[in-house]
Amino acid sequence: MRSSPAAKCPIVSSEAILADAIERALARPRKRPLVIGLCGAQGSGKSTVAAALAGRFADTVVLSLDDLYKTHDARAALARDVHPLFATRGVPGTHDVDLGLATFAGLDGGHATPLPRFDKARDDRVDPAAWPVAPARPALVIFEGWCVGAAPQDAAALVAPVNALERERDPDGVWRRHANAALAGAYQWLFARIDWLAMLRAPSWDRVLGWRLEQEQALRASGARGAGVMSDAEVTTFVSHYERLTRHILDDMPGYADLVLQLDDMRGCVAVRGTDPTTDGGMR
Template sequence: MTRSLDALEQALDDWRGAGPFVLGLCGAQGSGKSTLSAALEQRLKVRGVRAAVLSLDDLYLSHDRRQALARAVHPLFAVRGAPGTHDVPQGLALVEAAKAGQDVLLPRFDKATDDPAPEAGWTRAQGPLDVLIFEGWCVGARPQAEADLVAPVNDLEARCDPDGVWRRYANGALAGAYADLFARIDRLVLLAAPGFEVVARWRLQQEQALRAQAPDGARVMSDAEVARFIQHYERLTRHILSDMPSYADLTLRLDEDRRLKDLS
C-alpha cells in the first residue's frame, strides 16, 4: 500500500490549491480504498493539513427506507449497495458544507444493525477543512448506455431482475442525483482491480477474516452468501473498471495482491 499512498499523496499535492479540496477515491470491494483513505488522512494531518474522510458506505439509507424502496420499485433494493440505496441529499449537503469551510458532521452506518449509527457516535470535523477524502465503491461512476442494460450480467439479474427494473432504476439514479453529488469532486482517483473475478475473491477473503475473528453467535456470511451478495455489485464494478480509466484524473492499477502495478 505504501507505493499507492505515496503516489496519491504526490498527486494531491500537485492538484490542490487554496481552499477546501474534495478528493474522490473509487475502488471495488476489498481493494483497500478505506485503508488507503485513512492512511492518507493521517499523513496529511501529520503535515498540518486539515483532512477528513467521508465514506459512501456511511450514507446508506436506513433499513426501513430501503424496505420502502423495495416495495415501491424492486425487491433487490432491500439490499444496500446499488445506486438508489444511499442518502444522496445528505452526502451533497456534507460536501457543500466542507467546500464552504464549515464544520462537517460525518455520519456512520452500523452494518451490524443495518441502520445509521446514532448521531452521538458521528465524528465532527472542524472547518475549514483543507481536504475531504470522499471514498466509495462507485464514487464518480457514470451511468451505462441503455443498450448495455438489456442483458443480465449474472444469475442474480437473470433470476431476480429479468425485466431490468432494478438495474435501470439504479442506472437512472447514477445519471441524476449521484451525478450532482459526484460533480462536487475536484479530482477523481480510481483504485483499479485487475478484474471482477479478483474483486470477488478479495470480498470472500474479507468475510473469511471476519468469520475467524467473530465471537460465537455473530452473524457473518457464508461463502455461498458472499458469492450471491457480490453479484449485486458486479454490473457496475465491471462498468467502472472499463469506463472510469478514460476520465479519472489518476488510475492506480493493482495486481492480485493489491500492490501497485502501474499508474496513469
C-alpha cells in the same frame, strides 16, 4: 493538459503515489476544501489508503459513500415500492444523496459539519447525535467508495443480465434500470463536487470476488459469529448485487479518471496513468 502514459510502479505504494499528487494539489491556493474522489471495488484497499492519507495530511476529512446509505426503513420502502432487491444496500438508489450534498455544503461553507455514520452490523444509520463533527475549514476531503465518480451505463447495456441474481430476481430489468437512472441523476450532482478523481483499478471482477471471499474467510477463521458472517455462497450472492456496475467501472472509468492505479492480485500498484493535478487539465 499534461498526462502520462501507463508507467510501471512495482515498488511505490498506491498511498505514496496519491500522497505526492495531493501534496502538489494542496500547494495551490483554494477557497474551499480540495475534494479527492477515491474509487475502488470491494476489497481493493480504498478505505485503508484513505485512512493512511488522512494520517499524512493535517486538516483532512474522510467521507465514505458507505456512510451515506439510506436508513433501513427508507430502503425497505424502496424495496416495497420499486423492487425487492433494493432491500440490500449498495447500488445507486440506496444512498441518501441529499445528505451527501448537505455535508459537502457544510464543509464548503467553512462550518463545523457533522459527518454521517452508518452501522453495517445494524444495517441502519447511526443516531445523528453520535456523528463525529468535522472541524471548520478542512484543507482536504477524501471521498471514498466503491462507485464514487461512476458514470451510468447506456440503456442497451442493461438488457442482458450479467449473473444469476439478475436472471432470477430481476428478469425484467426493473432493478438495474432504476439503479442506473439514479446514478445518471442525483449521484452526478454529488460527484460533481469532486475536484480530482483517483481509481484503484482491480485486475478483474474475478479478483474482486476473490478478495471479498478472502475477507469473509478470515472473519470466520477469527471465530466471529452472527448474522453478519456469511458463507462463501452467501458472499457470492451478496457481491452479485455489485457485479454489473463494478464491471462497468473497470472498463469505463480509466477513460476519464484523473489518476488510475492498476493493482495486481495482491493489491500492489503495478502501473499508473493520469494527469498532473497541479495543472488545470488535472482538476475538475
